[in-house]
Amino acid sequence: MLGNYENVMDSCQKALTHCTLCPRECGVDRTRGVLGYCRNDSGCNVASICIHKGEEPVISGEKGICNVFFNHCNMQCSYCQNYQISSKQAPKKPDLDQWQEVVENIAAILSQGITAVGFVTPSHQLPQMKRIMKELQQRGHQPTYVFNTNAYDKVRAIAELENLIDVYLPDLKYAEPELAYKYSGAADYPEIAGAAIKEMFAQKGPGIKLDEKGNMQKGMIIRHLVLPGHIENSLECLRFIARELSPEIHISLMSQYAPTPLVKQDPEMGRVLRPEEYEMVLQEMDRLGMTNGWIQALESAGCLQPDFSQTTPFTD
Numbered sequence: 001m002l003g004n005y006e007n008v009m010d011s012c013q014k015a016l017t018h019c020t021l022c023p024r025e026c027g028v029d030r031t032r033g034v035l036g037y038c039r040n041d042s043g044c045n046v047a048s049i050c051i052h053k054g055e056e057p058v059i060s061g062e063k064g065i066c067n068v069f070f071n072h073c074n075m076q077c078s079y080c081q082n083y084q085i086s087s088k089q090a091p092k093k094p095d096l097d098q099w100q101e102v103v104e105n106i107a108a109i110l111s112q113g114i115t116a117v118g119f120v121t122p123s124h125q126l127p128q129m130k131r132i133m134k135e136l137q138q139r140g141h142q143p144t145y146v147f148n149t150n151a152y153d154k155v156r157a158i159a160e161l162e163n164l165i166d167v168y169l170p171d172l173k174y175a176e177p178e179l180a181y182k183y184s185g186a187a188d189y190p191e192i193a194g195a196a197i198k199e200m201f202a203q204k205g206p207g208i209k210l211d212e213k214g215n216m217q218k219g220m221i222i223r224h225l226v227l228p229g230h231i232e233n234s235l236e237c238l239r240f241i242a243r244e245l246s247p248e249i250h251i252s253l254m255s256q257y258a259p260t261p262l263v264k265q266d267p268e269m270g271r272v273l274r275p276e277e278y279e280m281v282l283q284e285m286d287r288l289g290m291t292n293g294w295i296q297a298l299e300s301a302g303c304l305q306p307d308f309s310q311t312t313p314f315t316d
């Protein structure tokens, strides 16, 4: 069911004049071009719109999902595979900062029979995301909406999405504040993301709903990227999910980590995952009784890196 976009947009537009959309709470007036931590103003700030077939099978479906990537990010993880667009220094794409262009691009992809739209890293772009949804609705499109977030989100922001978002696809990156601070400048990530994910779970529960073609219609999947040298962090993330939510929840365990230029020299993060490290994480999933979801093959490391300088960033 679609929600009341007008009310939501009013409150969000107000939020951009004193931006406290995300936990950074910068308090800047983005409508006047004053930039906070994420360095985005109040424009669309879309970096890429593309068909992506490499998500979890129930998300991509046979034809792929229309993914909308926003510029920049409220986390700035030093190892981010999307750094070409997520870094604060990444330049804007002027052609994708026009509302009409963005909506027409998405509509053109939907007209090819693709039934889902994924917003990637939308935490700092919630009013813009809602405006895109509203304009698509006005053109008669009602796709399945996927909220693909780093989970550095406020509980209130997630609560406001209850009737708008069909599928939550959050990361759970860190259980250790020191690690969250070192690589993402967000020591409070475990607490903030834990609360946001609990709110998503309260809305969706552990089950997922599929249509007759196997495309996901409702529910949530939690992604966890295993970081080399930080296996205890992964084990704690899984334990949190099993303990605070449910071992029945769908997990997408990812082994695709490959060092980006910023962390090439890092003694731990400057390499790919070792088989014995991944095995420890798999054994813990097993011990916790987590059997729902998807596990990436270890060989995925480095194979799934996008190139956002191309019109089609993914080779899938």
Ligand code: SF4
Binding pocket: 019, 020, 021, 022, 023, 024, 025, 026, 027, 028, 035, 036, 037, 038, 039, 040, 074, 123, 124, 125
């Ligand atoms: S969305 Fe951006 S400007 Fe607003 S609080 Fe978060 S980081 Fe700061």
